[in-house]
Amino acid sequence: MKILDLLTAGKKLLKEENIDEREARLLLAFALGIKSDDLGKYFEVDDSTGEKYNKIIIKRKNHVPYSYITGNKEFMKLNFKVNENVLIPRADTEILVEEAINICKEFGDRQISVLDMCTGSGCIAVSLAKYVENAKVIASDVSEEALQVARENAISNNVFVDFIKSNLFENINDRFDVIVSNPPYIKKAVIDTLDKEVKDNEPMLALDGGEDGLRFYRAISNEAKEYLYENGYLIFEIGYDQAKEVEEILNQVGYKNIRVIKDYSGNDRVVVANI
Ligand SMILES: C[S@@+](CC[C@H](N)C(=O)[O-])C[C@H]1O[C@@H](n2cnc3c(N)ncnc32)[C@H](O)[C@@H]1O
Structure with missing residues (x-):
């Protein structure tokens, strides 16, 4: 099969679904197991590769996310395996990681303990373990399937993270200098209005934040204070419209120095507080 024909057909199918047609080229390189820059070296592919590519394009046309097809997503300049059991890491979440790294630096050289709750x-x-040398990182999730992916990501990125299966704090016994969390925060009623790509493919367990989207912020804020050392930090990723409500929750529980950080699009994205 001719590369040009495959690409033309692939682009057309993606365009019909308003999917960026440049993905056709990237997915062809993926099907061939080569870098997209090297596609120019090929004129034809064998039938089985062509069929493999056509199946991939059909998946993408049906709005299976690009990263679930390739099984991979870059985050904080590291490579992460992803599958349908985990949320695909979002660029916005790098804001939380960068803030957490800066906060970890405030502790100086002593060993610090960090918990990532809802690790997916x-x-x-893994990013914190990679970029904060003196951090002992523990990560938890209620989903065993997600934890399997997370364990593989720690190994492939050459870091040690202690993974614990836990419904929120149920199986957490340590205390921490820093607790970070990007919990599920979508309002139940809003889930139906999300892009097909998200609502039909990403795990509901990773999205559903309860009736008002704040269920996890309430539960984690309440319990985290028993698991933080004095002056420890709680750092949340939030939805763009949740800053006021999350600040209020933290205030009521007794956190101080509450501040909100915006993402690169100018939306409220991260809330930091001290106990
Ligand atoms: C929004 S995803 C975040 C994943 C990852 N931390 C990230 O930023 O890409 C939320 C995660 O919370 C987990 N989760 C949902 N309910 C939970 C619970 N009760 N206890 C612990 N984790 C939970 C889900 O399995 C999912 O992996």
Whole structure:
């Protein structure tokens, strides 16, 4: 099969679904197991590769996310395995990681303990273990399937993270200098209005934040204070419209120095507080 024909057909199918047609080229390189820059070296592919590519394009046309097809997502300049059991790491979450790294630096050289609650793919925990040398990182999730992916990501990125299966704090016994979390925060009623790509493919367990989207912020804020050392930090990722409500929750529980950090689009994205 001719590369040009495959690409033309692939682009057309993606365009019909308003999916960026440049993905057709990237997915062809993925099907061939080569870098996209090297596609120019090929004129034809064998039938089985062509069929493999066509199946991939159909998946993408049906709105299976690009990263679930390739099984991979870059985050904080590291590579993460992803599958349908974990949320695909978002660029916005790098804001939380960068803030957490800065906060960890405030502790100086002594060993610090960090908990990443609701770790999913492990992208936050693994990045912190990679970039904060003196951090002992523990990460938890209620989903065993997610933890399996997270464990693989720690190994492939050459870091040690202690993974614990736990419904929120149920199986957490240590105390921490820093607790970070990107919990599920979508309002139940809003889930139906999300892009097909998200609502039909990403795990509901990773999205559903309860009726008002704040269920996890309440539960984690309440319990975290028993698991933080004095002056320890709680750092949350939040939805763009949740800053006021999350600040209020933290205030009521007795946290201080509450501040909100914006993402690169100018939306409220991270809340930091001290106990
Ligand atoms: C929004 S995802 C975040 C994943 C990852 N930390 C990230 O930033 O990409 C939320 C995660 O919370 C987990 N989760 C949902 N309910 C939980 C619970 N009760 N206890 C612990 N984790 C939970 C889900 O399995 C999912 O992996």
